[in-house]
Amino acid sequence: MKKRNTCLICLQGLSGSGKTTVANFLASTLNIPVYHSDVERKKLFGLSPTENSSLANLDIYTKEATIRTFQKLYELAFEELSAQQSVLVDAAFLRHHERLRMQQLARDTGALFLIVKCQAGQQIMIDRIRTRQHLGNDPSEASEDLIHKQKQWQEALTSDELQTCIKVFTEEKNWQETLLQRIYRYIS
Template structure:
């Protein structure tokens, strides 16, 4: 298998973490989740509610620190020729570009897996997570609406190594694996 850096990309509730965990177990590669790494930076457990801890972990500075941590974790894996998955929204072009540059510098294949779902499906998933309280994400319905405004469209260059997955589809796993194997085998 070709060594690769796979960045999951998409709005909250689009299925990124589910896809990341599926790919990590199927391809047997490590995955790092931005929600978990962000909370670790603030001394929180993965499912802790940052507001109950009286912490604002969603500042611009905290986001920069979180993406720096993801970069460091990916670099460590790629340096020993280990493929790696990064599960984050990657809404901004500069966040994706930095990872693309890391892949280039380490001689690694760079892929974006763009997760998509209907807006109501994303909102329902977020509401379910909130009720269950067992997820590292603290996303809200309001955040999905904001993210749509913040998201930088994928560039023509990024689209060349982008695999779109519609996580509502019945057989998304099979479709995704078939597309990924075209790049990595």
């Protein structure tokens, strides 16, 4: 990645939309660190990334836990940007205030701010969640029901956010190439 300036990239989308796959692809391709909300949330509660919170008798999805998780993601992003390092943050970012805080962090540190909005068809998202649940080796504990709830919580991107938003349809065959072309337009 060119060091013209640093970049804060926030992955955004519903559960099963492909955020983590996209985040890991970009982190590897652009050689920048990535922080996943599912992993950081579990760390806050002393769990390993693939440990099931309900089996540990913990409710890690309360409003307070979500606030703590986003605070931790903010702190991690701040550390990277303060060290002049670009960073990716993988979280649903369904609410405007969550995205706004990261956008302000980018402004405060002089970083470019991008939102990568991951999208997929509903059945694709459900199938991905079912596969994760079956395999039991993913930090996400999202359920099929959560997609329906997230659609109700989701706050649309503002016109300001849409100016720095790149949409990626993760069920398309060559999404990686298309996404990289769009990102390089911003960071080159």
